[in-house]
Amino acid sequence: MGDLLGVAVLGAGHMGADHIRRLDQVVSGARVAAVADPDRARAEAAVAGLDHVTVHTDPVAALDAPGVAAVLIASPAPAHEEALLAAFARRLPVLCEKPMVPDSAGALRIMEAELGAGRRLAQIGFMRRYDAEYRRLKALLDGGRLGRPLMLHCTHRNVSSPADFTSAMLINSSVSHEIDAARWLLGQELTAVTVLRPGPSAGAPGGLLDPQFALFETERGALVDVEVFVNCGFGYQVRCEAVCEAGSARIGDEHTMVVTTRGGARQEVAQDYLVRFAAAYDREVQAWVDATRRGEVTGPGAWDGYAASAVAEAGVRALETGQRVAVDLAPRPALYAGR
């Protein structure tokens, strides 16, 4: 047990509990050493049957628990900044669920703290970079066979949204995935955003502006559009089509079983991200554990978390004002060069 990476998991809700199961049963080289959740019963339930795990209601106490050498943050986004800063103060490497923080000022504080630590410590949970389909698309675009990418058409649908979901969260929680994926796929920063919305769906909880349609501009003239619809009621659908000068490529069509019976065929549709992206989360956490054990950070980092927060913040302003909003990105520190 001594040579396994001891991980403190902060937050034992949907993602935290799933990551605890993953660390315990799927990933090699790590173990859950501590868990923290203000809801103690939830934390205890998430680690039931695991040995040598301490349970805390205070996340900072979990960082100081015996055997903790790394941290996985799966608390709600407003709690991420405090947890990241506490981890950095202890030089603990972190895998932090997206969004890194909800606002760009908080994201700048995170980068400053990491720069103060003198080395990269944080990986942000943009798991699409570990999804097999997204990786194929990235390799195809990088290979140049399709020519210069002109547009990405993206769809992001959830069956339903959590009770506390706000109209801003369609952008800074849900679309944060497309913001990161577009930056990564195109190798470009996003420079401006416009958000339109049809009349809300009858399926949207009162007051929620759902669906929305975001249009991003990039630094080298590409366009990225995203339909986000978090109470569509019928399926978890995440699609992306790249349209390039010499061809197009599309990922995310249902990749599940097709059952044909007399007179018709029926195709399954995933109902949530834990199913659609199960393998991506597995690869993401294994890659993080492996890199952490080597003393490295190889995945999307604090710069990517910052860029996503800054673009999302502009997107929320675009939603609220109905205007096109330019993204104001700080200069990229040398620590994050080339990523």
Ligand SMILES: NC(=O)C1=CN([C@@H]2O[C@H](COP(=O)(O)OP(=O)(O)OC[C@H]3O[C@@H](n4cnc5c(N)ncnc54)[C@H](O)[C@@H]3O)[C@@H](O)[C@H]2O)C=CC1
């Ligand atoms: N990568 C992905 O596809 C997904 C990422 N997420 C992200 O994961 C994070 C958690 O989301 P969910 O698990 O869906 O939320 P959740 O609401 O199911 O669970 C959050 C848990 O954190 C606990 N908590 C609240 N404050 C805390 C604190 N200060 N320290 C420790 N725990 C605290 C809550 O009691 C709750 O048990 C969010 O950042 C969210 O954006 C969520 C869903 C999918």
Ligand SMILES: O=C1[C@@H](O)[C@H](O)[C@@H](O)[C@H](O)[C@H]1O
């Ligand atoms: O990250 C996620 C959630 O937080 C978000 O609320 C969902 O819209 C996304 O599909 C899921 O991947």
